[in-house]
Amino acid sequence: MKELFLNVRENTTLIKGVTKIKLYNANLPEFTPGQFINLSAGSFDGLLLRRPISVFKYDAENKIFEIVFEVKGKGTAFLSRLKGGDLPGTVFLGNGFSLDQNVKRVALVGGGLGCPPLYSVIERYKGRGVKFYTYLGFSSQSKAILLDDFGKVSERLKVATDDGSYGEKGYITDVLKKDIDIIKPDVILACGPTPMFKALKALKLSIPTYISMEARMGCGIGACSVCACATISGNKRVCADGPVFNIKEVIL
Amino acid sequence: MIHNPLSVNLCNIELKNPVITASGTFACGFEYGKLYDISKLGAISVKGITREKREGNPSPRIAETYGGILNSVGLQNPGVEIFAKNLLPYLETQKIPVIANIAGDTEQDYCYLAERLSNTSVAMIELNISCPNVKEGGMAFGVKPDSVYKITKAVRKYCKKPLMVKLSPNVADIAENAIAAEKGGANAISLINTIKGMAVNAETRRPILKNITGGLSGPAIKPIALRMVWEASRAVKIPIVGMGGIMTATDAVEFMLCGATAVQVGTANLTNPLNASMIIDELRRYVDKNKLKSISDIRGQLITE
Known part of the structure; x- marks a missing residue:
């Protein structure tokens, strides 16, 4: 854990209301996939709390990492407008996801803005020959993010939307259920809203399942x-x- | 020995500087100790301690308001025995005065905790009779001057360490409550605890905190805190530890001018985990710039005519 000034290197709008920022510091500490940062939202407009945001990609060699977040209020709106400069933040926080040596097949289950941190798991373990089967759920096609990124590194990528505008109609957990005997994961890692976790728990699978809470x-x-x-x-x-x-x- | 212009004397305890981290924002310092050397702090007031373990209130327990934070943690803590056995030893290695903040449901709870913790290395006991987030005890003991006097007097008998009473701002007349604590045998008072408040989501028509109400802290309450420290300091002779929205050394100086011997920094730790440390560094520059022999020289030096 370190308190650092993080230099804003790149700012991209993924879809309306969702921003990706690249941050740099020469002294970034070790990172475990699934960890998050606590980022200052600027000392302006009466805001005192930092914004906890999970890490999407981490590049140890170039000391750069990427965060993806939804613009929900004044603080995230401020962050979404940043084109450069330094912001104080505490990096990297929490326990994160770790995979045992014997894990070879992983099912990733993401819901909405819960998807980004799952990518950091693939990034870390892909080189060890672990296979990733990715299931992402969104409310609608217009809210879908990072499909290309996940598609390139997953053995299989399935998407579900609540309104059926993209992929399968319905809950992504039901799509996972249908596939479970085919993909035979050793472990399931999930990040998303609480209703998704409830649905996942209701599947009563005997596979070890780890969820990232907000x-x-x-x-x-x-x-x-x-x-x-x-x-x-x-x-x-x-x-x-x-x-x-x-x-x-x-x-x- | 090298003269330290920042050192202050609080109830015969020598603090390296007047900056104390406020209860509830700093746990027992271990987490912040990973980010900076916490032995530079004047003292640490630890998270409120109760007799038994408490789980606190349901989540969400925090809301951001304009210039402030509302919290409704509700005294979650592992209980006094775990504190004494597992948490206090870490603070002992840091060689820093520890202020044990205690809370209970009954007068007996407070007396028990004061006696139990008097048999440990803590430097001082802070009587938390001002927590707005618990149903039993807490603020109920701190609202009326009579009950402030009664509980302070009762705890005094069991407390073998300097006793500081943490006053609630949710009262009719802060000066009366300060006097009641002094009469009851308090060696110091600290103020203010959070102001009871609430936050509402206009879209969902629901309160943001699950507990509905919480305690407001941060710069939003600083003017109220300054006024209360000023009023209390004119009413009592015992030292005052001021707090409420201190984000910078300038804020700390303002509290000292109003009569505070030392200050507590709480919400600022959440805004930036290094804030308490930075306030100490800034205070050193303030002392140099103003050529003060001691930071204590400004205590109560507010010019009002």
Whole structure:
């Protein structure tokens, strides 16, 4: 964990209301896929809290990483307009996803803005011969993001939309269910909204499943107890004990 | 020994500087210790400690408002025994004065905690009778001057360390409550705790906090906090630790001018985890620039005529 000034290198609008930013610092620490950053949204307009945002891509050699986020309020709107300059941020936070040596086949399940951090897992483990089967769900075709990126590195990419405007109509978890005996994953990694996690849990699969939770955060480093996630062993901190939890542990 | 112009004396405890991290924003310092050397802090007021483990309130527990933050954590903590056995030893290695912030449902809880923690290395005990986020106890003890006096007096008997009473701003007359704490035997008072408030989402028609109400902190409350420190400082002789929206050294100086011996920094730790450290560095520059022998020289030096 380090507090650094992050230099804004590139800013791209992926679709209306979703921004991708490249950030650089020569002293970036080690990164585990699924970790996030706590980024200042500028000390303007009465905003005091940082924005916790997950990492999409991490380039250790060039000390650059990319974040993808939705413009939801004043803070993210400010970030979406940045074309350069330095922003303070704490990097990299949380436990992230780690794969055991014996894991060879992974199903990734992403929902909406939960998709980006799953890419960082492929980036890290693809070289070890791990195969990735990717299932992404969106509300509509106009909200679909990163399909080309995931398509290039996945053995199989399936998409579902709530309105059927792209891919299969319905929940992505149902698409996964249909494929599960074909792809035979050793592990399932998921990131998305709570209803998606509930649907995933309802499938009652016997495959180890890890989910990355989201919460309103305070400090982002594990000190303020704000981002509580209810688990079978009491409240856990999403920022420091998570954001990745075993789906069996979390009370959804 | 080299003269340190930033050092302050709080109830005969020598602080390297007047900057104390406020309870609830800093846990026991371990996480911030990964980002900077926390031994540079004046002191740490640890997350509120209760007799037994508490899970706190349901999420969401935080909302951002204009210049402020509302929280409704509700005293989540591992309980006093885990604090003493697992958390305090880390702080002991940091060689920094520890202020144990204690909270309970009953007068007996507070007395028990004060006695238990008097048998540890903590430097001072901070009586939290001002938490707006718990149903039992908490702020209920801190609103009326009579009950502030009663609980302070009761805890005083069991507390063998300097006792600081943390006052609530959700009161009719802060000076009366300050006097009540002093009469009850407090060695110091700290103020202000958060102001009870709420935030609403106009689209969903729901409160943002699951608990509906929470405690407001941050720069939005600073003018109120300054006024209350000023009023309390004119009412009592015991030292005052001021807090409420301190983001910079200038803010800290303003509190000291209004009568504070030391200050606590809370919300600023969330805005930037290095803020408490940066405030100390800035205070050093303030002392140099103003050629002060001691930062304490500005205490209560507000010019009003």
